[in-house]
Structure formats: structure tokens, C-alpha cells
Amino acid sequence: MTEADVDVHVTQDGTIRVAAGPLGPAFTQAVLDVAGAVLAWPVLGDPSLPVAEVHDAGRAQQWLWAVYGERTAAAVHACAAGESAGVRVRAAMTALAGSVARLGFGHWAFRWWPASHMDGIPALQPDVLGLELAALTHRCQQLFDDFGDQPDDCVAELIEEHQAALDPLIHWWRAASQPADTVRHLESVLRLIDEAADSAGLDGQALRRLRSSLDQRRPVGTPVDLGALFARHGDYALAAGDPIVVGGRVIARGSGTNDWRRYPPGFVDAAENAVSWTARALGARRQIEVEVVADVAAPAAGVPLVAEVRVDGGQANRVSLARRDDMWTGRADLDVPAEAIPPRIEVGVLLPGFDPGPGALDEVQGRADRDAIRDVARRRLAAVAQPLPHDAFAGPFLAEIAATSTGEDF
Incomplete structure (x- = not known):
């Protein structure tokens, strides 16, 4: 058994927080809903006791002592009873704490495991x-x-x-x-x-x-x-075919952002360069083609996965994507100002209704994470x-x- 200091305090909304260490963005946290609380562990860095957000201290008492030890359980009780606004105590890393952390990590792996053919990281069955x-x-x-x-x-x-x-x-x-x-x-x-x-x-x-x-x-x-x-018994195989549009003059091409938060697991290969695009001039028209490497388990039909396209920081336009072999593909006309050649194009992939929205995470830090x-x-x-x-x-x-x-x- 090991020990660590934890802060136990009442937050502004009345939740009692047991803070064992900092947490990163959602996809770097292992999270577990338990009786009266939510537990979270940082997946990156050294293993530690979880951060607990206790919303019902009475229900949580059945496990608090077994995960953090008696001193932490008593501190949570004191906060719930109004006897303390916060205290720093020494918590114990119990055997149950290890099993619970493993369970939390398993749920994280089910949601966020970065399976990628391109990166050579196999999927978990x-x-x-x-x-x-x-x-x-x-x-x-x-x-x-x-x-x-x-x-x-x-x-x-x-x-x-x-x-x-x-x-x-x-x-x-x-x-x-x-x-x-x-x-x-x-x-x-x-x-x-x-x-x-x-x-x-x-x-x-x-x-x-x-x-x-x-x-x-x-x-x-x-x-x-x-x-x-x-x-796995499937027909997934990396395709090497012609581009989805033949002809026209290529005016720009590049890789997009593959932000895992914006679609469910099993949709897109987790590689950083899984999203690519090509902008073409077809006479007076400008058109963008988007290709996204699909995960091996990606649904074949009936899913409204889209690419979000911005030109020179302008309004976001969405391009519908369809599954074709191992790729999600789509194309749409592009409004490119005459003076913006070559244009600055940003492309990301998302599932409408699931997407938490861009901007919640700094992209440089997001890629590092x-x-x-x-x-x-x-x-x-x-x-x-x-x-x-x-x-x-x-x-x-x-x-x-x-x-x-x-x-x-x-």
C-alpha cells in the first residue's frame, strides 16, 4: 500500500472534490460513474489515486474508505456535514483502488484506444x-x-x-x-x-x-x-485507387485535423494524418475532395459523418462523407476568393450531434496529447x-x- 496527499474541499456548486492530481482533456481521462460520485484518472503520466467529484456523500461513504482510506472518508463526511470547507489529508492507495483504476482504464480503452493501421497500433477485440x-x-x-x-x-x-x-x-x-x-x-x-x-x-x-x-x-x-x-472477418484493406475526381487543376492539397473527440470510436483511423484533402479548379468552379481513412470497424452505410471545411478562416462548410472500401470520401464546391490562391484550407471530420464543437482544446496541445x-x-x-x-x-x-x-x- 502506498500513500499520497489529496485535497478535499467543497466546490461552488456544492460538490465535494477529492483532488489527487491534475486532469487533462477528456480523451486523456479514464472516467468511472460510481455510487454518489464520478471518478477520473489521468491516462498520461504516473498512475495515481483518482480525482473524485462527490455529489452524494452518503452513498459514496460505502466505498470512499476502501479506495482512499479512512482519513479521506472522514474528510468528505466533514465537508458534507458543514464542519469543514476543505482540508489536505494523507490518502492510502488500497488494493481496491488499483482494481478500480484498472476498470476506469478499461472503459477509457473502449472509448479512446488509438487503433490505427497507418500507425501500426492494432485494435482491441x-x-x-x-x-x-x-x-x-x-x-x-x-x-x-x-x-x-x-x-x-x-x-x-x-x-x-x-x-x-x-x-x-x-x-x-x-x-x-x-x-x-x-x-x-x-x-x-x-x-x-x-x-x-x-x-x-x-x-x-x-x-x-x-x-x-x-x-x-x-x-x-x-x-x-x-x-x-x-x-476479424471483414473486407477491410487499404485502398490504393484513383482519386475520387479525375481532371481539373490542383490548386492546393494537405492533411486535415483528426480530433478524436468529434466522432464515436470505431469510425476513423486514429492516425494524425488520416484526414487528407485536395482542392481543384474545374473551369471556373472550385471543388474540394476529402478522404478519411476509416477504422476497421467503421459502419458501411447510414452514418452522416461529415468533413468541416474552412477557407481562409471563414464560415465552416460541411461536406457529407460516404464509406468507400477503407475510406470515407466526399466532395463539394468550394467558395475560394480570387485573391486567395493558394487558399488556406482547414479540414476536420466530425459526427453531427456527437461533436462537442471545435475550440475546446488548443490544437497544438491537442496533437501533443x-x-x-x-x-x-x-x-x-x-x-x-x-x-x-x-x-x-x-x-x-x-x-x-x-x-x-x-x-x-x-
């Missing part, structure tokens, strides 16, 4: 990650209650949504010629899933096969090919080959182990 999140959520049940306002307390939903990975995980667990720590990790996840499913009253053939497998002594089968076990997130992903994948700590849940996620072994498109 969503069903494998989803089942491990179900196991971790069950392990961290002390943080949740029955009020139903905590979207991250979703064990049953996670198991039902991602149970397609149950049989492959069982096969992986039973396979021969693999490290003992990986076997221990797999068994921990599978047993927690079984316990969670039983507690939630879930049933089904896959869950029955899981129970039957766990009731037996682990039989050792043949070696497993994780690439075959978790391979995105590069830092890519470094986090690469370091984690590189560490997969390292021996796991005694606690199986302290190492890489099963989805990260699988990602380093599949590599079907890298």
Missing part, C-alpha cells in the same frame, strides 16, 4: 475487452449501489453483449504451451464472469459451457493460434511480453495480449 470489464466490474461491486444511475455498473449488459468471446476465451484458457500467468489471468476473468452471471440470473448455452468448463479440472488441449481465434496517447498504447503493447505481477489483474488486458498476437493487418 471489443468482445474480449468487454468481458474483462464485466469481470472487473463484478470485482469492484463495492463501488456501486442499487440506485440505477451508474451507467458503468453494467455487468449483465456487458456479458450479454460480448458473450461471443466466451467460447474463444475458454479455448484459450484450456490451450497448451502458454505462460502460467496468462492461464491464471484467463481463469480469474472466467470465474468472475461466471460469478457475475450467476448473481445477475443470466443463462444461456455459452454460460452453461463456461460453468461446465470451470467445474472440471482444467484440461490441457493443443496450442492455440490467437490470430485465428480472434481474427494525441501523440502521448499513442505512446501509451505502444508501451502497453510492448509490455505484453513481460511477466505479469502476482495479481493477474495488474498486467495487460487480455484484449491487449490478443492484439499483439493477431496482427492480421499489420
Whole structure:
């Protein structure tokens, strides 16, 4: 157990904040909704205790002492009772705090993992990650209650949504010629899933096969090919075709901004140069073509993904994009003043209704943070080959182990 100083104080809106350290922009935070509070950890930098925004101190007391220790829990109680406006206390990094931080990071990875064919960062298999999140959520049940306002307390939903990975995980667990720590990790996840499913009253053939497998002594089968076990079955392939418009005089071309906050996960390759554009002169007309490298899981149709185009800092115009093989593509006429040759063109990609709007993050710092997130992903994948700590849940996620072994498109 380690310790760290935290500030506990009442904010202007009456929320009690337990601040263990600074937080960056949204895509660099691991966030978890728990009973009476929201917890957040910085993904960049050294691991630390979470920052807590406590909106119901009574409900939060059931876990505060177990995550931060008794002194922090008492300080929150004093603030809630009006006995203190703020105090600095010594908090403990408990075993539960480590599990909760891992759960928060897992939810972050589900939302923000920078999967990129262009950058060579493999995607995490969503069903494998989803089942491990179900196991971790069950392990961290002390943080949740029955009020139903905590979207991250979703064990049953996670198991039902991602149970397609149950049989492959069982096969992986039973396979021969693999490290003992990986076997221990797999068994921990599978047993927690079984316990969670039983507690939630879930049933089904896959869950029955899981129970039957766990009731037996682990039989050792043949070696497993994780690439075959978790391979994606799709037709994604980097296209190398003609531009979407042939002819005309090119007056400008460049790369756009790939701001991950502006669209949901699984839509666009996370590489910084995934957005490109070309401006052409077609007689008296000016036209822009936009190409965006799609994520391997990107929907094929029915999604109003758009590019936002500005010329010389003017009004933003939106260009509808459609999925074509491995690309989102679109084109539209462009209003370019005669004196603006070559024009200064800014292009970004977004999903209307999801987009929080530009300008909330300095673009230079935003790019630096995105590069830092890519470094986090690469370091984690590189560490997969390292021996796991005694606690199986302290190492890489099963989805990260699988990602380093599949590599079907890298």
C-alpha cells in the first residue's frame, strides 16, 4: 500500500472534490460513474489515486474508505456535514483502488484506444475487452449501489453483449504451451464472469459451457493460434485507387485535423494524418475532395459523418462523407476568393450531434496529447511480453495480449 496527499474541499456548486492530481482533456481521462460520485484518472503520466467529484456523500461513504482510506472518508463526511470547507489529508492507495483504476482504464480503452493501421497500433477485440470489464466490474461491486444511475455498473449488459468471446476465451484458457500467468489471468476473468452471471440470473448455452468448463479440472488441449481465434472477418484493406475526381487543376492539397473527440470510436483511423484533402479548379468552379481513412470497424452505410471545411478562416462548410472500401470520401464546391490562391484550407471530420464543437482544446496541445496517447498504447503493447505481477489483474488486458498476437493487418 502506498500513500499520497489529496485535497478535499467543497466546490461552488456544492460538490465535494477529492483532488489527487491534475486532469487533462477528456480523451486523456479514464472516467468511472460510481455510487454518489464520478471518478477520473489521468491516462498520461504516473498512475495515481483518482480525482473524485462527490455529489452524494452518503452513498459514496460505502466505498470512499476502501479506495482512499479512512482519513479521506472522514474528510468528505466533514465537508458534507458543514464542519469543514476543505482540508489536505494523507490518502492510502488500497488494493481496491488499483482494481478500480484498472476498470476506469478499461472503459477509457473502449472509448479512446488509438487503433490505427497507418500507425501500426492494432485494435482491441471489443468482445474480449468487454468481458474483462464485466469481470472487473463484478470485482469492484463495492463501488456501486442499487440506485440505477451508474451507467458503468453494467455487468449483465456487458456479458450479454460480448458473450461471443466466451467460447474463444475458454479455448484459450484450456490451450497448451502458454505462460502460467496468462492461464491464471484467463481463469480469474472466467470465474468472475461466471460469478457475475450467476448473481445477475443470466443463462444461456455459452454460460452453461463456461460453468461446465470451470467445474472440471482444467484440461490441457493443443496450442492455440490467437490470430485465428480472434481474427476479424471483414473486407477491410487499404485502398490504393484513383482519386475520387479525375481532371481539373490542383490548386492546393494537405492533411486535415483528426480530433478524436468529434466522432464515436470505431469510425476513423486514429492516425494524425488520416484526414487528407485536395482542392481543384474545374473551369471556373472550385471543388474540394476529402478522404478519411476509416477504422476497421467503421459502419458501411447510414452514418452522416461529415468533413468541416474552412477557407481562409471563414464560415465552416460541411461536406457529407460516404464509406468507400477503407475510406470515407466526399466532395463539394468550394467558395475560394480570387485573391486567395493558394487558399488556406482547414479540414476536420466530425459526427453531427456527437461533436462537442471545435475550440475546446488548443490544437497544438491537442496533437501533443494525441501523440502521448499513442505512446501509451505502444508501451502497453510492448509490455505484453513481460511477466505479469502476482495479481493477474495488474498486467495487460487480455484484449491487449490478443492484439499483439493477431496482427492480421499489420
